[in-house]
């Protein structure tokens with residue numbers, strides 16, 4: 001394994017609100033309150049999202065007094081990379097960030113080369129919470145408990161950091177093309193900050209990431225799924241389903257006791273009716289648990305007639321508690337779904353040499369300091 005390990009310590013944080021938590025219209029309001037001319041908003045926005053300024057001192061288009069006033073009111077940087085890992089074959093970067101209050105989160109950058117009609121993608125998997133309260137049994141983050149919600153700025157900064165990584169390594173040729181809210185935490189349990197992050201990422205004067213290139217994943221918080229259907233953004237929805245019946249799903253996903261499969265699928269139907277957008281169902285395939293032909297048949301029945309796609313994710317081989325099915329079994333499960341009329345793909349595995357699975361690096365970093 002040729003990984004590059006970079007560890008840097010961070011000093012004690014100061015706790016001011018971050019300017020990165022503001023949408024462009026909120027920044028404009030703040031400028032108005034500071035009695036600044038309208039054009040200051042764009043100067044600051046450009047400095048942050050165009051020039052990657054990390055302090056107000058770097059915003060040299062602003063008058064000195066304003067820079068000082070802004071520095072008294074706001075922070076600019078909200079996270080600092082502690083550990084950066086690069087996978088052996090070079091397609092995955094994983095970063096463990098330290099937030100200003102010392103919490104740790106993970107972000108993953110995946111480089112996919114284009115095949116056939118599909119274009120090359122630079123996808124970032126971002127965290128929305130430090131830790132997670134939902135306790136899915138196959139997930140390293142779920143075993144670590146909940147710490148706190150991330151702010152919108154902490155969510156967005158993971159993307160801007162990866163944009164900087166790509167710019168540095170490609171001479172400015174590449175930038176992030178897709179964002180998946182599938183890292184640490186449940187995005188819909190931090191709904192408002194997640195949607196604010198979507199707004200900032202989508203801003204056409206800033207990061208300019210198309211809403212259709214963003215995917216929000218959820219274990220199935222039904223009220224928030226219905227709320228998402230009413231949002232103006234055409235983001236994609238991915239449901240972590242992972243089991244075709246309540247008995248099995250409740251065993252591996254405690255949230256199923258709150259909203260069972262029937263309620264969840266009904267919410268998905270309403271979401272599709274309202275948005276006319278396809279829903280992705282994520283299915284972690286675990287040997288001996290949910291990978292039998294009978295499970296595939298149940299899944300086909302469950303999703304019959306839904307505008308959807310199933311993404312099979314063979315369970316991470318480093319999860320001590322569960323075994324990964326062999327290739328034959330994975331292929332058989334996929335083929336059964338396909339024959340049952342369900343569009344399906346098996347997720348390409350990347351970055352296993354750098355613990356790219358959610359929560360693994362944080363767990364490793366914490367145990368190293370115990």
Ligand code: SF4
Nearest residue numbers: 132135136139142185
């Ligand atoms: S899979 Fe997602 S929702 Fe479940 S415990 Fe892990 S981070 Fe939380």
